[in-house]
Amino acid sequence: MTDDNGIQLDIEQLRERYRIEQQKRLRTDGISQYQELSGTYEEYDRDPYVEPGFTREAVVESTDVVIVGGGFAGMLTAINLAKLGIRNFRIVEKAGDFGGTWYWNRYPGCMCDVESYTYLPLLEETGYMPTERYASATEIFGYCQLIGRTFDLYDHALFQTVITGTTWDDATHRWQVETSRDDRIAARFIVIAGGLLHKAKLPGIPGIEDFAGRAFHTSRWDYGYTGGSAREPMDGLAGKRVGIIGTGATAVQAVPQLAKTAGELFVFQRTPSAVGFRGNGPTDEAWYRGQAPGWQTERIINFTHAVTGTQPDTDLVNDGWTASMWVDTQKLPESDVEAADLERIDFETMEAFRRRIDEIVEDPTTAERLKPWYGKHCKRVCFHDEYLPAFNRPNVHLVDTDGRGVERITAAGVVVDGVEYPLDCLVFASGFEVTTDFDQRVGFDPIGRDGTPLREHWSHGARTLHGVLAGSFPNMMMIGILQAGFGTNFVHFLSKSSEHVANVIAACTAQGIETIEAAPAAEDEWLGVLYGAAAGAARYVFTCTPGYYNSELGAPNEKTARTLVYPGSLLDYAGYLERWRDAGDMPGAVVSLSETTAG
Numbered sequence: 001m002t003d004d005n006g007i008q009l010d011i012e013q014l015r016e017r018y019r020i021e022q023q024k025r026l027r028t029d030g031i032s033q034y035q036e037l038s039g040t041y042e043e044y045d046r047d048p049y050v051e052p053g054f055t056r057e058a059v060v061e062s063t064d065v066v067i068v069g070g071g072f073a074g075m076l077t078a079i080n081l082a083k084l085g086i087r088n089f090r091i092v093e094k095a096g097d098f099g100g101t102w103y104w105n106r107y108p109g110c111m112c113d114v115e116s117y118t119y120l121p122l123l124e125e126t127g128y129m130p131t132e133r134y135a136s137a138t139e140i141f142g143y144c145q146l147i148g149r150t151f152d153l154y155d156h157a158l159f160q161t162v163i164t165g166t167t168w169d170d171a172t173h174r175w176q177v178e179t180s181r182d183d184r185i186a187a188r189f190i191v192i193a194g195g196l197l198h199k200a201k202l203p204g205i206p207g208i209e210d211f212a213g214r215a216f217h218t219s220r221w222d223y224g225y226t227g228g229s230a231r232e233p234m235d236g237l238a239g240k241r242v243g244i245i246g247t248g249a250t251a252v253q254a255v256p257q258l259a260k261t262a263g264e265l266f267v268f269q270r271t272p273s274a275v276g277f278r279g280n281g282p283t284d285e286a287w288y289r290g291q292a293p294g295w296q297t298e299r300i301i302n303f304t305h306a307v308t309g310t311q312p313d314t315d316l317v318n319d320g321w322t323a324s325m326w327v328d329t330q331k332l333p334e335s336d337v338e339a340a341d342l343e344r345i346d347f348e349t350m351e352a353f354r355r356r357i358d359e360i361v362e363d364p365t366t367a368e369r370l371k372p373w374y375g376k377h378c379k380r381v382c383f384h385d386e387y388l389p390a391f392n393r394p395n396v397h398l399v400d401t402d403g404r405g406v407e408r409i410t411a412a413g414v415v416v417d418g419v420e421y422p423l424d425c426l427v428f429a430s431g432f433e434v435t436t437d438f439d440q441r442v443g444f445d446p447i448g449r450d451g452t453p454l455r456e457h458w459s460h461g462a463r464t465l466h467g468v469l470a471g472s473f474p475n476m477m478m479i480g481i482l483q484a485g486f487g488t489n490f491v492h493f494l495s496k497s498s499e500h501v502a503n504v505i506a507a508c509t510a511q512g513i514e515t516i517e518a519a520p521a522a523e524d525e526w527l528g529v530l531y532g533a534a535a536g537a538a539r540y541v542f543t544c545t546p547g548y549y550n551s552e553l554g555a556p557n558e559k560t561a562r563t564l565v566y567p568g569s570l571l572d573y574a575g576y577l578e579r580w581r582d583a584g585d586m587p588g589a590v591v592s593l594s595e596t597t598a599g
């Protein structure tokens with residue numbers, strides 16, 4: 001078969017190649033191949049961006065809402081609550097400031113891979129103009145601080161504070177929240193907005209604890225060691241042998257910067273990323289300032305349509321994302337003809353990524369090894385104009401592990417195929433926990449009605465209504481992807497979710513509803529909706545190489561069978577939330593009225 005660019009695509013051969021590459025990577029330990037940054041690895045989790053020794057008085061208070069997390073989800077929840085007249089809330093955040101992922105990820109080259117005009121929320125309200133089409137992490141972190149100031153969130157925040165326990169008190173109808181700084185906060189509601197990529201993980205490579213050089217995770221970058229900053233060259237790496245494990249979206253951004261200053265850079269690859277054209281550039285101020293009111297919402301919705309296969313008439317963003325995700329090739333086909341079409345489109349999209357490598361990478365062997373052999377929905381595709389050229393530099397070495405991963409780490413360095421690569425510095429670009437147990441990811445185990453911990457209540461798998469409310473955990477709301485939505489523009493999802501949560505809290509307040517939780521039957525019904533929507537994705541996923549998108553293709557069990565994300569467009573997911581709110585009587589929720597209202 002010949003694609004639009006006149007290149008022969010042998011569908012049978014591609015299917016077989018994908019199958020072989022998947023088989024190489026299948027393993028029995030699934031997500032448990034990774035380890036937490038705790039115990040022996042606790043030092044990896046230390047916040048390098050705050051001065052040690054911070055102390056403050058413990059806070060003892062009663063509030064309407066405790067919001068867990070000061071990233072975009074937490075900030076947007078707070079802003080939406082305030083807009084609805086609820087101003088008595090606390091934001092509890094582990095980091096030293098707002099920003100969430102943009103606080104932690106300060107690695108060199110870190111930037112947003114979604115266009116800033118659609119990714120950064122509230123641009124029309126703040127009047128801020130992003131300096132570039134794809135904004136740097138430094139700028140986004142600064143924007144988070146600006147949001148904090150603009151919407152008066154700082155007075156509500158308790159930073160460098162970790163929640164240690166939340167217990168529902170059925171006598172007072174309050175959550176009792178305890179923290180690492182001895183705070184005792186009684187709250188009518190808690191909103192757990194802990195983030196999608198909140199918890200960094202390390203690969204379980206034998207000998208990892210033996211490495212004698214400097215090692216850190218990308219989300220805790222040690223500029224003290226590397227020198228430089230997110231914007232300045234890392235002169236501390238001059239003459240040093242640096243290794244980076246991982247070639248996902250983070251490494252794609254960090255490698256070009258490391259390549260500029262490291263004496264030698266070794267990139268240890270298990271599975272290559274697809275890396276398309278980026279084309280970043282400064283914002284055209286005249287264009288930006290000339291946008292009509294309401295432009296941002298229109299652009300955000302337009303982008304989400306364009307990357308979920310619900311093609312808008314005009315592609316307003318028109319970038320690598322919209323070009324490659326224009327058709328949702330993992331949807332359930334209605335006929336054999338459609339199935340063949342979807343498969344061909346997917347192969348063509350990935351073939352274009354592979355051809356780009358041949359055009360840029362000079363050494364044919366390196367080019368071949370950098371090629372991704374899986375479907376476009378299997379892993380997050382990347383867009384970068386310096387990653388592939390970095391492999392043309394004499395100081396950059398791709399160490400491909402042919403899908404097996406790094407064999408061993410020693411005191412001196414990293415071993416692949418029996419060859420030891422001595423290193424001074426080792427960077428783990430090994431990603432974040434996404435599908436581990438909820439309480440493990442958020443860092444505390446809420447105790448619900450009757451003293452039951454959430455971990456125990458969900459021992460057979462998560463039970464929620466829309467991924468937001470849970471039975472037996474009154475007045476607890478979750479903002480996350482578990483049994484909820486997801487999107488390429490994740491902040492669009494967070495905007496919709498936080499709006500929902502704030503509206504539910506406001507509706508409860510207005511209607512005198514003292515407690516709200518999900519009814520078990522409604523949780524079951526929602527699971528049925530998720531299963532129905534997941535049929536296409538489930539079929540597609542079994543052609544993929546493992547990764548966090550598919551829980552490392554681990555063997556399913558009753559728990560993982562419930563660890564689902566609504567697989568369609570986040571706008572479809574948001575539609576469920578909106579219809580539920582519009583119904584007016586909170587269908588599927590069990591509510592109790594306050595005594596005055598009931599009386």
Ligand code: NDP
Pocket residue numbers: 111112113114197203204205245246247248249250251253268269270271272380401404405406429430431432546547548
């Ligand atoms: P990922 O989980 O995508 O990548 C982890 C990498 O580590 C993979 O390449 C993985 O290989 C590799 N790895 C794991 N174990 C081993 C091993 N034993 N030996 C060798 N390699 C190993 O994490 P990232 O931090 O790169 O990205 C996570 C997510 O963060 C992205 O998907 C994206 O959603 C987000 N992100 C967003 C950005 C943005 O611009 N908005 C920028 C950067 C990240 P394998 O693939 O084989 O598992």
